Amino acid sequence: MPLTVKATRTSKTRYLVTLVSGALPILLGVLILYWQAQRTLEQNTAQNAIEAVRQFDLMLDNTALAAKTLMPLAGSLCDNATKLALREQVTRRPFVRATTLSWQKNIYCSSLFGGSHVSPVNPDDYVDGRLWLMNGNPVTPDSALLVYRLTEGDRGVFASIDGYHLTNALRLISRYTELVLQVGPHWLRADGKVHSSATPVFPVAHYQLASSRYAYHVVAGMPQEEVWRYMEARYPPLFSLVVFFGVLAGLFAHWLQKRACAPTHELRRALAANEFIPYFQPVVRGDTHQWAGCEVLARWKHPKEGLVRPDLFIPLAEHSGLIVPMTRALMRETAAQLAPHAGSFIPGFHVGINISASHCHDLELVVDCQEFLAAFPPGQITLVLELTERELIVPTDITRQLFEALHRLGVMIAIDDFGTGHSSLGYLRNFNVDYLKIDQSFVAMIGADALSRHILDSIIELSGKLDLGIVAEGVETAEQCKYLATQGVDFLQGYLFARPMPADDFIKCLHDQ
Incomplete structure (x- = not known):
């Protein structure tokens, strides 16, 4: 049900709202699906x-093992036994294409040429002196090679991996992901060509991962159109569901607008029908967690809409001037429901009720409080009025008389959501306040945000210096509870202890306590 003070919309505006209400879920749904596809x-x-790094590490493990096995032969004659040992490693070790021995930076014996081919070694070609991604060798000049080099003094052993194995890994690990093997300034992609230009940067899901054991890294990513291709392949049912909910949202918005009625009239009707009922949220002591009181929260039990939250109707009630009779009705209903069970309360049981600026225009609130307290045995409860800041309470002679009269009745004053409004400090200066209620936004940041914690600590310190009681709202975790108790907070309130509940449930839980 719309609760607004705006004038009735024109037909054109209603249809525009309907269209926007239907389009927004569709747009939002598509954006969420796109984001989800990107994440996936x-x-x-x-x-x-x-997986690519794991495969390449496995290949290099075999070359490293072959090189280590052959190292004792480096520097010896390139005789038949040496050549046979070189070829044996090529045969026995997976992925190893060729093995070579060097002495004093000159290759003199290999599994391919024996001792007939001698060539110098340039250590600068090798990244960290170990790996070189090259275009090929004289046997296969167009086939990439990854050469592993192992040296001990003047001795050296080389073991190479054929580009066929490298490109197979790059191509077969994924059908859609483009993978690049980069060793120093050279890189290889699935086409088998070794490049020396800048490494490609992929527009979608660009990712780079270095091996922790060898001097290379893998670059992975996808082309720009891959996100939409993935969505088209995987999300057709979800697209249909998004469109369905968009149409449903548009129809629902149109139905809500058609059945709209004057909000102030609806509030007056609900007030006359006693549809505003109290819910109770316990307030516990910070040290013992014993129930010390409760806060009374208004709920609208609407005959068609069900239970309506206060943030949907309290601002409208304040704007329309109905907040005072609504609060008066809530106080009477609270007294009627709690008074028969007052004997179960500890002496001085706190009952907190919110008031706004509209209550401070005259002294009628004093009469309302007198009637409320008269329903209970003397001293059995303590009425706490919580000042809200949705409307500013201006300090005048009337307000000063009002708060003095309330204190003479034994009514206590608390500032609700302290620290979030522009007038909290002004209330402290102008009114005789008894309690500060810490806003739940500061409590929620315990352990997460240092600035909010410092603000929280400052509020607690301020209350101590002013000799004010303090209540922390929105306590939801054991960590928050422990921290607040350690800081000496008097009272705690929040879902950790209990949610707001109707009177019957509250009384039952109170008896259990």
Whole structure:
């Protein structure tokens, strides 16, 4: 049900609202699906890069083992036994294409040429002196090679991996992810060509992962159109569902607008029908967690809409001037429901009720409080009025008389949501306040945000210096509870202890306590 003070919309405006209400869920749904597709592709790309590194590490493990095995032969004669040992490693070790021995930076014996081919070695070609991604060798000049070099003094052993194995890994790990093997300034993609230009940057799901054991890294990613291709392939049912909910939202918005009625009239009707009922949220002591009181929260039990939250109707009630009779009705209903069970309360049981600026225009609130307190045995409860800041309470002679009269009755004054409004400090200066209620936004940041914690600590310190009681709202975790208790907060309130509940449930829980 719309609760607004705006004039009735024109037919053109209603249809525009209907159209926007239907289009927004569709647009939002498509954006969410696009974001989800991006996230999925990023995860897939990362997993493919990890798998590529695992495969290349496995290949290099074999070359490293072959080189280590052959190292004792480096520097010896390139006789038949040496050549046989070189070829044996090529045969026994997976992925190893060729093995070579060097002495004093000159290759003199290999599994391919024996001792007939001698060539110098340039250590600068090798990244960290170990790896070189090259275009090929004299046997296969157009086939990439990854050469592993192991040296001990003047001795050296080389073991190479054929580009066929490298490109197979890049091509077969994923159908959609493009993978690039980069060793120093050279890089190889699935086409088998070694490049020396800048490494490609992928527009979608770009990911780079370095090996922790060898001097290379893998770059992975996808082309720009891959997100939409993925969505078209995987999300057709979800697209239909998004459109369905968009149409449903548009129809619902149109139905709500058609059945709209004057909000002030609806509030007056609900007030006359006693549809505003109290809910109670316990307030516990910070040290013992014993129930010390409760806050009374208004709920609208609408015959068609069900239970309506206060943030949907309290601002309208204040704007329309109905907040005073609504609060008066709430106080009477609260007294009627709690008074028969007052014997179960500890002496001085706190009952907190919110008031706004509209209550401070005259002294009628004093009469309302007198009637409320008269329903209970003397001293059995303490009425706490919580000042809200939705409307500013201006200090005047009337307000000063009002708060003095309330204090003479034994009514206490609390500032609700302290620290969030522009007038909190002004209330402290102008009114005789008894309690500060810390806003739940500061409590929620305990352990997460240092600035909010410092503000919270400052509020607690301020209350101590002013000799004011303090209540922390919105306590939801054991960590928050422990921190507040350690700081000496008097009272705690929040879902950790209990949610707002109707009177019957509250009385039952109170008896259990």
